[in-house]
Amino acid sequence: MLRVISLLVLVAVFFIHACGPSVEREPPERPVEVLPLSAGKALYELHCVICHGNDGKLGLNDAGDLSVSELTLEERKAVIRDGVGVMIAYRRILSPAEIDAVARYTMKFKEEDTSEKLE
Ligand code: HEC
Numbered sequence: 001m002l003r004v005i006s007l008l009v010l011v012a013v014f015f016i017h018a019c020g021p022s023v024e025r026e027p028p029e030r031p032v033e034v035l036p037l038s039a040g041k042a043l044y045e046l047h048c049v050i051c052h053g054n055d056g057k058l059g060l061n062d063a064g065d066l067s068v069s070e071l072t073l074e075e076r077k078a079v080i081r082d083g084v085g086v087m088i089a090y091r092r093i094l095s096p097a098e099i100d101a102v103a104r105y106t107m108k109f110k111e112e113d114t115s116e117k118l119e
Pocket residue numbers: 043044047048049050051052060061062063064065066069070071076079080084085086087088090102103106
């Protein structure tokens with residue numbers, strides 16, 4: 001008898017659980033944090049100016065001129081993350097959100113880019 005009751009309790013618990021509000025478990029697709037462009041500027045001045053210059057045109061050590069670079073935002077993020085030539089990879093130095101912000105900031109060197117205003 002005791003076994004039947006405990007079995008019933010188990011079944012009841014299962015049903016209560018199954019009918020409860022479903023918990024949202026899907027992770028968000030985009031990185032949750034989007035840093036402002038001003039954060040990208042500060043990071044650029046700290047890490048990138050030395051080779052690329054304030055306007056992206058310095059080209060020290062043959063650093064690509066960022067004001068004429070045809071790379072898309074995603075491609076720039078990949079370069080910053082993984083490095084290229086003498087440019088080091090920043091994946092251990094900058095967080096994904098920081099890489100995103102600094103890459104967005106380098107897009108500003110292209111005159112035609114008006115997608116985002118620097119506050
Ligand atoms: C030690 C100097 C140095 C530093 C510091 C540096 N870069 Fe570079 N960067 C380079 C060089 C050199 C290249 C070109 C490499 C090649 O094409 O072989 C380059 C290429 C790039 C490119 C690709 C341009 C193109 O059109 O191919 C991007 C974007 C870029 N750098 C962004 C950044 C950002 C953002 C930072 C700071 C987080 C940074 N770099 C720091 C030297 C540097």
